[in-house]
Amino acid sequence: MKPFIEQHIVELLKAQDERAIGLLYDHYADALFGVAIKVTKDEVLAQDVLQESFVKIWKNAHKYDSSKARLFTWLFRVVQNTAIDAVRSRQRKTTKEIQIEESNVYSIPSTKFAIEHLDIASHADGLEDKYRVVIDALFFQGMTQQEASDELNIPLGTVKSRLKIGLRELRKLFGIVIVFLSI
Amino acid sequence: MNERVKIFLDGDLLERYLMDATSPMESKEVEHYIEKYPEVKKTYIELQENLEEYATSFAVPAPSELKDKILKEVQSKPKSKTSIPILAITACAATILFGMMTFMIWNQNQELLNDRRVTTQLIQELNEDIVSNRETLQSVEEQFMILNNSSTEKYVLRGNTKARKLETVAYVNMLEKKSYVHVVALPELPDDQVYQMWAGVDGHMVPLDILKITKENLVEIPYEERMASLNITIEPKGGSEEATVDNLVANISF
Structure with a gap:
């Protein structure tokens, strides 16, 4: 994202100018929708999450502090938290329902990746699984490091080190892509 | 690199801060390090870039009709900017009203206490009058009995x-x-x-x-x-x- 656009969107958001929402959607909706799908694993629920997240972003725009986080980081946190809440809410609802037959309503996996992101995605695929599962658990499943340790059955210290190394590896991978694209 | 910074970066506080998974105290600590140490700031910026790039690698085209729905919903929502002053004004008005009511109640209470004191005094005086009148009546009755007595x-x-x-x-x-x-x-x-x-x-x-x-x-x-x-x-x-x-x-x- 170009800093100028980011700055312009933030200014519009602070001024409660509705054009900010249109610009946010144009520039960030695809990435945020991908995050919502990764967390919920359900495209229909992810749409609800995205809609709810944009409303929250609009209502809480005055809380955003550009000195503390990049705009995308803040947007990501809003979508991630909203998606985790939606999944938990659905799980509570599901446990209350009497399942007569197995339904696949909540498990439509997304396959429609944006073409322009395919190269990056393939490079992200280049990340070793042991790092990917840790980053996914922490970034997309909303787990704490302790929860990830319990869930993945690996020591807490290993979770910490794999997160750090995984992020460093990602930097390398994306660095390669950026160099490749610039050529 | 400063030993303190090295220890800080070796820990996971910065990563947890990125994920909004720190306590308010921890957040303050991280913000202090970011502000004070350029190495920490640089690492934090890199982490944010990594997050954006990694998340973007999973991007999926968002439905265009969703944009219209969001815009429509946002237009129907009251702006938070205006809601804060309204809340503040309401709170102020409620506080002033509460203060006035408290003063009125206190004032009424004082008047009632004063009335009660006067009434108590009146009752006491009336009781004394009753006792005095009874004594007088008793005396008059005795005199009347004596005077009317044939002996x-x-x-x-x-x-x-x-x-x-x-x-x-x-x-x-x-x-x-x-x-x-x-x-x-x-x-x-x-x-x-x-x-x-x-x-x-x-x-x-x-x-x-x-x-x-x-x-x-x-x-x-x-x-x-x-x-x-x-x-x-x-x-x-x-x-x-x-x-x-x-x-x-x-x-x-x-």
């Missing part, structure tokens, strides 16, 4: 030449052993003299009371057994133990 004798004492205008009525009940006098008229005397009443008992004069005009018609005087006469003399102020027979102004024998 009560009435004696009128009139003044001699030394006190022509003197007139006193005495009521004596031998059965009830009660005596009353009604001073009708007393001629004026010098300030150092008084009229004193005596009972004639076995040839002696027994002092009864100093006579004076009072609001009450009847005044009870001491009753003496074997009383044979009633006498009035002029005596020095304060009365005498022995009657000054020369100054006898009125008498009556039974």
Whole structure:
């Protein structure tokens, strides 16, 4: 994202100018929708999450502090938290329902990746699984490091080190892509 | 690299801060490191870039119709900017109203306390009046009973030449052993003299009371057994133990 656009969107958001929402959607909706799908694993629920997240972003725009986080980081946190809440809410609802037959309503996996992101995605695929599962658990499943340790059955210290190394590896991978694209 | 910074970066606080998974205290600590140490700031920026790039690698085209729905919903939502002043104004108004009500209630309470104090005082005065009236009524009833009693004798004492205008009525009940006098008229005397009443008992004069005009018609005087006469003399102020027979102004024998 170009800093100028980011700055312009933030200014519009602070001024409660509705054009900010249109610009946010144009520039960030695809990435945020991908995050919502990764967390919920359900495209229909992810749409609800995205809609709810944009409303929250609009209502809480005055809380955003550009000195503390990049705009995308803040947007990501809003979508991630909203998606985790939606999944938990659905799980509570599901446990209350009497399942007569197995339904696949909540498990439509997304396959429609944006073409322009395919190269990056393939490079992200280049990340070793042991790092990917840790980053996914922490970034997309909303787990704490302790929860990830319990869930993945690996020591807490290993979770910490794999997160750090995984992020460093990602930097390398994306660095390669950026160099490749610039050529 | 500073040892403190190295220890900080070796930990996972920065990564957790990125994920918004730190406590308020931890967040303050991280923000302090970011502000103070350029290495930490650089690492934090890199982490944010990594997050954006990694998340973007999973991007999925968002439905275009969703944009219209969001815009429509946002347009129907009240702006948070205006909601804050409204809330603040409401809170201020509520506080002022509460303060005014508290003052009014306190004021009313003070007035009620004052009213209660006055009412209590009035009740006390009325009770005292009732007691006094009862005593008076009881006394009048007793006098009335005595006067109406067939065994009560009435004696009128009139003044001699030394006190022509003197007139006193005495009521004596031998059965009830009660005596009353009604001073009708007393001629004026010098300030150092008084009229004193005596009972004639076995040839002696027994002092009864100093006579004076009072609001009450009847005044009870001491009753003496074997009383044979009633006498009035002029005596020095304060009365005498022995009657000054020369100054006898009125008498009556039974």
